[in-house]
Amino acid sequence: MSVLPEECAREILEVAPLIMRNIREEMRRHRTEGLSVPQFRTLLFIQRHPGTSLSDVAEHLGLRLPSTSKLVDLLVGRSMINRLSSSGDRRKVELSLTERGLSLLDAARAGTQKQMVELLSELTVDEMENVMKAMQTLRPIFALSERAEVELSR
Amino acid sequence: MSVLPEECAREILEVAPLIMRNIREEMRRHRTEGLSVPQFRTLLFIQRHPGTSLSDVAEHLGLRLPSTSKLVDLLVGRSMINRLSSSGDRRKVELSLTERGLSLLDAARAGTQKQMVELLSELTVDEMENVMKAMQTLRPIFALSERAEVELSR
DNA sequence: TATTGTTATACTCTATAACTATA
């Protein structure tokens, strides 16, 4: 029973938005400082790359500089990240998490993950393994296509 | 090698946004009337349920009535859907696709699917089957959680 | 009085264009 790529594509096209809405809702529900998905991803990237520049964040997110600047502005305004001029090249900016940013990130990550774990608990062991494998298959092809797009559009 | 639900959740949390960005980018690139993801989903639902009400669309999308009203407004403004007062219950509205809406929907669907098929072509037969199965597993649990949320928040 | 939908308002996400500061 071989699967047509068209069927598979259609399936992904329908299921991915369902998953995303779930993630968004859960993050927003975490009031007392809910994070949007882009905000969450920004904090995550900065945590993994402390001292990173705005351009690097923009490339990672797949956004333009102004959009990223605004996003970062908001997070700076809410004291979640520090934005300093780079001492080496003063045109650049060095971004890092504040204590508060780190703890909010951890809370959001834990909360969202916990809720998703609850949903996943309905799955059998086999199904879960299957889903895990599928995600590992999909990640590289979508991660790659992402970079190609950013380059194309410059 | 059993998979922990926590790992699986983390994986989904990282991969789903990658997929979504890809879908969004592709739809937007289809300028000459690009559709956003919510717009696309709205047209899709109306095609499948001609004469549907605003409330039903809102429930399907997981949005509030005002958000949905605005979304529909925009699509009406661009002549993609018809909005008529229901003859039975005049508080209600009956939504259907215009010719133009149908052809734009088909074009968007074809384009986005085609591009995703290209990405999926890198997969082996086994991987594709696996991904298909995973989507079929995930769909009901996220579709259900969606409905539960909407009910809770009313 | 309850239900269906719209309007008003506000915030976030995203883009392009124009600008500033530094290299």
Next chain:
DNA sequence: TATAGTTATAGAGTATAACAATA
């Protein structure tokens, strides 16, 4: 002159609160 970032402006997505029309 080229690069890193910001500001100005604008459109779309989303929400809550207040309202209008119909049942």
